[in-house]
Amino acid sequence: MTTDIYRFQVGDFQCVAVSDGTHTYAPPTFPPPAIFLFTNAPREHLEKTLGEHNLDPRHWTEWVSPYICLVIITDEHQVLVDTGAGSLAPTTGKLINNLKAARITPKDINTVIITHGHPDHIGGNTDSEGRLTFPNAKYVMWQDEWDFWTSKEAETKLDEHVRDVLLSSARKNLPPIQGQLQLVSRETEISPGIKAISAAGHTPGHMALAVSSKGEQLLCVSDTVLHPIHLEQPEWHAAVDFDPKQVQATRRRILTMAATEKALVLCFHFPFPGLGHVSQSGDTCRWQPIRTTS
Numbered sequence: 001m002t003t004d005i006y007r008f009q010v011g012d013f014q015c016v017a018v019s020d021g022t023h024t025y026a027p028p029t030f031p032p033p034a035i036f037l038f039t040n041a042p043r044e045h046l047e048k049t050l051g052e053h054n055l056d057p058r059h060w061t062e063w064v065s066p067y068i069c070l071v072i073i074t075d076e077h078q079v080l081v082d083t084g085a086g087s088l089a090p091t092t093g094k095l096i097n098n099l100k101a102a103r104i105t106p107k108d109i110n111t112v113i114i115t116h117g118h119p120d121h122i123g124g125n126t127d128s129e130g131r132l133t134f135p136n137a138k139y140v141m142w143q144d145e146w147d148f149w150t151s152k153e154a155e156t157k158l159d160e161h162v163r164d165v166l167l168s169s170a171r172k173n174l175p176p177i178q179g180q181l182q183l184v185s186r187e188t189e190i191s192p193g194i195k196a197i198s199a200a201g202h203t204p205g206h207m208a209l210a211v212s213s214k215g216e217q218l219l220c221v222s223d224t225v226l227h228p229i230h231l232e233q234p235e236w237h238a239a240v241d242f243d244p245k246q247v248q249a250t251r252r253r254i255l256t257m258a259a260t261e262k263a264l265v266l267c268f269h270f271p272f273p274g275l276g277h278v279s280q281s282g283d284t285c286r287w288q289p290i291r292t293t294s
């Protein structure tokens, strides 16, 4: 099976999970994965939980995270969700080639939805010369997200360890889309069958999407959860989560929504293609990845 392109259907919508590559999170740039992903987890409980996932914190020295964008093709629209990391690392910026392999032409994309302003989600907004990668698209973001990254607030409220890398990416990748930008501030349809869902916490205006057609539903949750363990322990936040309290509330809401509606779920950082279902019993959720055939 290719680990770059995965086609699936949501009702009448043709969808494609498209890899932008992977990025390795490891010291010295990042904390060890168990600390980076589960910053506030009580040590003993964490070790036990990691063990259940066949992870030994002493030997789990790097987190190789996929970056998974999404294309939704409807009768009228070709919609891309997030543009990947661009040239952030030698292993990222594969989106354009993988779109071409899927026979999707960047100029045919007429809507680009940006779930949030982190470098791995906006880094492909422009090419190496600073031109828009998707020149014919309207770009859609949550109002609070745009306001945060384009205001002084980001300078004062971001953790000093990540501030420079986050701000330099936002300053490079957000201004070019301003002329084609549409901001949303409530849970409304961006285009028929694609609804913006408020999922604030990971960033101030982080957005999820509910995609529905012919009674089938896909929830694109972006970075609401970064690792399957976050479904089981929604109170364990990651070092990059902006507002841990809000992250917890958002996770519970979105995961309950996914489980209740038996929606297919797409997680940006999960093993490719990032698709699965959420099962819920009582207060506990679990991730059930779809079976992919080779």
Ligand SMILES: [Zn+2]
Residues within 6 Å of the ligand: 118, 120, 121, 223, 268, 269
């Ligand atoms: Zn991300």
